Amino acid sequence: MPFNGKSGKFNASINTVEVGCGEKAMKIGGENVFPFYTFDAPIENAPKIGVMITDLGLENEPAGVKAYYEGCTTLGEIAKKAAEMPGADFVCLKLEGGDPNGANKSTEECMAAVKEVVDAIDVPLVISGCKNVARDTELLQKAAEVAQGKNVIILAAREEDYKTVAAAAGLAYNQKVGAESADDINLAKQLNVLISQLGVAPANIVMDVGTAAVGYGFEYVVSTMDRVKAAALGQNDTQLQMPMITPVADEAWNVKEAMATEEDMPEWGPQEDRGIGMEVSTAASVLACGANAVILKHPASVATISKMINELM
Amino acid sequence: MALKGLDIFKMTPKTNCKECGSPTCMAFAMKVAQGAVDISKCPHMSEDALATLSEATAPPMKTIKVGTGDAEYSLGGETVLARHEKTFVSKTRFAVNVTPDMDVEAALAESSKVDYDRIGERMHAEMVYVEYTGDAAAYTEAVKKASGKGKVLILGCKDVEAAKAALEVCKAEKPILNGADASNYAEMVEVAKAADVVLGVSGASLDELYDTTAAIEKLGYKNLVLDTTGATVKETFANTVQIRRACLAKNPDRTCGYPSIVNLSKLAAGDENMQIALASVFVLKYGSIVVLDKMDYATALPLFGLRQNVFTDPQKPMKVEPGIYPINGGDENSLVLTTVDFALTYFVVSGELERSGMPCNLVISDAGGLSVLTAWAAGKLSSTSIATFIQENVEPKIKCRKLVIPGKVAVLKGDLEAKLPGWQIIVAPNEAVQLVKFLKDLKANGEI
Numbered sequence: 001m002p003f004n005g006k007s008g009k010f011n012a013s014i015n016t017v018e019v020g021c022g023e024k025a026m027k028i029g030g031e032n033v034f035p036f037y038t039f040d041a042p043i044e045n046a047p048k049i050g051v052m053i054t055d056l057g058l059e060n061e062p063a064g065v066k067a068y069y070e071g072c073t074t075l076g077e078i079a080k081k082a083a084e085m086p087g088a089d090f091v092c093l094k095l096e097g098g099d100p101n102g103a104n105k106s107t108e109e110c111m112a113a114v115k116e117v118v119d120a121i122d123v124p125l126v127i128s129g130c131k132n133v134a135r136d137t138e139l140l141q142k143a144a145e146v147a148q149g150k151n152v153i154i155l156a157a158r159e160e161d162y163k164t165v166a167a168a169a170g171l172a173y174n175q176k177v178g179a180e181s182a183d184d185i186n187l188a189k190q191l192n193v194l195i196s197q198l199g200v201a202p203a204n205i206v207m208d209v210g211t212a213a214v215g216y217g218f219e220y221v222v223s224t225m226d227r228v229k230a231a232a233l234g235q236n237d238t239q240l241q242m243p244m245i246t247p248v249a250d251e252a253w254n255v256k257e258a259m260a261t262e263e264d265m266p267e268w269g270p271q272e273d274r275g276i277g278m279e280v281s282t283a284a285s286v287l288a289c290g291a292n293a294v295i296l297k298h299p300a301s302v303a304t305i306s307k308m309i310n311e312l313m
Numbered sequence: 314m315a316l317k318g319l320d321i322f323k324m325t326p327k328t329n330c331k332e333c334g335s336p337t338c339m340a341f342a343m344k345v346a347q348g349a350v351d352i353s354k355c356p357h358m359s360e361d362a363l364a365t366l367s368e369a370t371a372p373p374m375k376t377i378k379v380g381t382g383d384a385e386y387s388l389g390g391e392t393v394l395a396r397h398e399k400t401f402v403s404k405t406r407f408a409v410n411v412t413p414d415m416d417v418e419a420a421l422a423e424s425s426k427v428d429y430d431r432i433g434e435r436m437h438a439e440m441v442y443v444e445y446t447g448d449a450a451a452y453t454e455a456v457k458k459a460s461g462k463g464k465v466l467i468l469g470c471k472d473v474e475a476a477k478a479a480l481e482v483c484k485a486e487k488p489i490l491n492g493a494d495a496s497n498y499a500e501m502v503e504v505a506k507a508a509d510v511v512l513g514v515s516g517a518s519l520d521e522l523y524d525t526t527a528a529i530e531k532l533g534y535k536n537l538v539l540d541t542t543g544a545t546v547k548e549t550f551a552n553t554v555q556i557r558r559a560c561l562a563k564n565p566d567r568t569c570g571y572p573s574i575v576n577l578s579k580l581a582a583g584d585e586n587m588q589i590a591l592a593s594v595f596v597l598k599y600g601s602i603v604v605l606d607k608m609d610y611a612t613a614l615p616l617f618g619l620r621q622n623v624f625t626d627p628q629k630p631m632k633v634e635p636g637i638y639p640i641n642g643g644d645e646n647s648l649v650l651t652t653v654d655f656a657l658t659y660f661v662v663s664g665e666l667e668r669s670g671m672p673c674n675l676v677i678s679d680a681g682g683l684s685v686l687t688a689w690a691a692g693k694l695s696s697t698s699i700a701t702f703i704q705e706n707v708e709p710k711i712k713c714r715k716l717v718i719p720g721k722v723a724v725l726k727g728d729l730e731a732k733l734p735g736w737q738i739i740v741a742p743n744e745a746v747q748l749v750k751f752l753k754d755l756k757a758n759g760e761i
């Protein structure tokens with residue numbers, strides 16, 4: 001008697017969201033099974049990988065990242081090179097320079113950066129802020145305007161600023177709205193409801209339900225994502241059927257495991273290998289929990305995760 | 314499947330002798346079915362009936378014990394498919410792969426360098442997978458070298474005679490014999506039975522694995538693990554998930570109710586990053602043992618961190634021990650900062666403090682493992698709790714009298730100043746990410 005497992009295919013499915021335009025446009029979501037459960041039903045759109053670059057250039061990047069972009073002198077060239085990274089599907093521009101506690105660049109400078117990247121690439125683009133909510137409100141609504149016609153994801157609209165950011169991105173400039181909440185299924189749902197009530201169509205919303213590096217409270221990430229997928233698919237909760245996008249690079253490269261130098265921790269071995277390990281493990285984990293897209297930065301991580309996705313699909 | 318009262322009644326002698334305390338066998342059977350009375354209360358049940366009953370009431374996924382002494386581990390015994398439903402009970406264990414043509418001792422010594430403590434848990438590869446490559450004498454030699462090292466051995470060997478010989482040198486350590494398949498299972502069962510070890514079963518397909526396992530169960534051996542490694546990553550993932558799902562389904566398929574072995578050393582040989590990626594997936598999705606080429610810190614730090622997070626009680630937050638944690642070489646004259654014992658908060662805050670490069674002391678008091686605001690709202694983080702901890706534990710050891718408190722409980726400043734005479738209370742920003750700049754500014758302003 002052969003193995004007789006029941007299929008775990010659901011009647012409900014995740015929304016399909018199209019990002020970018022032209023030949024290189026990509027679709028995320030659309031599946032009616034748990035992540036990589038292709039034995040239950042085919043998954044049409046494989047999870048996608050984005051490469052994060054920042055308007056501050058390469059100065060603070062690890063050697064392997066610098067080496068990959070060698071010869072690039074402008075942000076436009078960096079963006080182009082990021083778009084060509086083997087395994088990458090899209091580019092994420094982080095307006096890190098806008099941080100008032102950091103470089104504190106002017107809005108005009110930041111928008112010039114957006115324009116330069118938009119003009120340089122033809123792959124889909126995600127634009128993310130500097131994580132300072134007050135600043136991001138301004139930067140992201142302007143960015144939505146500057147990138148008009150490119151069908152980008154504006155990451156992110158949060159509870160505090162969704163009225164401005166989601167309205168600009170989702171209504172005024174026809175972009176995709178990235179709704180960001182922090183590791184709580186109820187908050188994730190509430191934000192989707194609020195953004196929908198502004199008039200943004202569900203097909204124009206993606207979710208960042210919060211992330212952390214593995215080892216750093218990652219159980220909350222796992223359970224939030226597990227529960228979101230279970231509600232979206234198992235209970236047909238239409239307010240949670242938006243595909244999920246997870247920025248991984250910032251989290252993974254900013255913990256002790258990736259930041260301690262080999263001098264400080266000789267027994268830990270090469271620093272860059274540890275950073276890649278954290279990035280790869282965090283990305284693989286959020287994908288296993290249902291992320292439809294991840295944002296990474298190291299070429300070795302992108303290559304590995306791309307190979308993993310291909311082999312699992 | 315749970316037995317109904319009537320099924321149990323059929324197994325009683327139907328004599329209504331009342332020795333069980335129930336008036337009739339039928340009444341007794343009903344109570345047993347409800348779980349109100351244990352079957353052992355009836356002294357007249359046959360051995361067969363007892364076996365059938367214990368089988369039917371046993372948890373659908375078996376708990377399999379391997380190894381001995383300090384190196385004894387439980388595998389399996391899970392009751393849910395997602396960690397938010399209930400705690401995952403048996404952590405994924407990592408094995409390092411060795412073959413007889415390697416310098417086994419050197420390889421194991423290298424991997425054993427990774428052995429550290431993370432929030433009270435010892436982190437190291439707990440197992441060694443010894444792969445058979447065709448030469449029985451060399452194999453026994455390799456097994457001998459790998460044994461006695463405080464690791465659980467897994468013998469990846471389908472050759473019956475070679476397995477027998479290798480078990481002779483290591484069976485006291487309670488290894489796993491991962492060697493049964495459709496072609497040899499009857500003999501392998503005898504070998505495993507004789508050595509009293511757990512038997513690993515594999516198959517060319519999920520159907521073959523399933524049928525072989527069923528056949529082995531028929532032979533009466535149920536001390537098993539299932540090697541779900543297939544020809545490809547995709548197949549392996551499908552096998553591993555479907556088997557776990559079938560044994561935890563509403564109508565559990567007990568033939569699937571065993572722990573799994575996933576051999577990444579086979580699926581992604583020589584590709585460390587790919588092994589890290591896949592091992593992460595299988596920590597989350599149902600790998601009981603994951604076999605890797607080697608263990609180094611680039612692999613260990615993410616995987617053990619992930620595992621520690623995933624195998625926690627979803628109801629109970631992870632906590633760090635209260636105490637003084639010096640950072641960047643902080644000493645008795647260094648600045649004191651305090652926050653709660655919620656592990657996530659501790660990690661984020663200590664990470665930022667490390668990033669600042671400034672020597673300081675992070676003081677953690679007992680706040681019930683809650684985040685700052687929750688602990689404050691629940692009364693577990695108060696001016697009294699902080700002041701008491703500072704007076705009892707910090708004042709005797711630290712000379713600095715500047716205390717930085719979390720921005721989210723800035724309201725405590727006044728009370729703390731009153732309760733901690735001699736201390737200057739400084740309020741930190743709301744978010745940990747702002748700490749680096751905050752400390753830099755304090756220093757620039759000459760405040761610290």
Ligand code: SF4
Pocket residue numbers: 325326327328329330331332333334335336337338339341342354355356357358
């Ligand atoms: S002790 Fe056993 S045989 Fe006697 S009444 Fe109870 S169930 Fe029946």
